[in-house]
Amino acid sequence: MPIYVYQVITANGGEGETFELEQSMNDAALTKHPVTGQAVTRVYQPPNISAKYTPGRTKSLIETKNAEKAGFTKYERDKLTGRYHKVAGKEGPSSFTRE
Numbered sequence: 001m002p003i004y005v006y007q008v009i010t011a012n013g014g015e016g017e018t019f020e021l022e023q024s025m026n027d028a029a030l031t032k033h034p035v036t037g038q039a040v041t042r043v044y045q046p047p048n049i050s051a052k053y054t055p056g057r058t059k060s061l062i063e064t065k066n067a068e069k070a071g072f073t074k075y076e077r078d079k080l081t082g083r084y085h086k087v088a089g090k091e092g093p094s095s096f097t098r099e
Contacts, residue, residue: 004020005018005045016038029042030042067088073090074087
């Protein structure tokens, strides 16, 4: 279950103490502190995004040395001739033209 952060709303409208509460996503947001009964508001936090699939990491995973090490064959297109030349791998033709 997710952990939500709540903040007490003080009498003058300022920020009060904060606390965390584990509750289901289906539960309604709290309006009162569970112990003191003071008014509270939910504080929205940025999501915890894993750095596992960043553009830089993806690019490094498909580099020629990593592709060959993983057993893949990689071709790159020659901009002048339009032919594809093998840059990694052992299987398949050394070059071809896509029709």
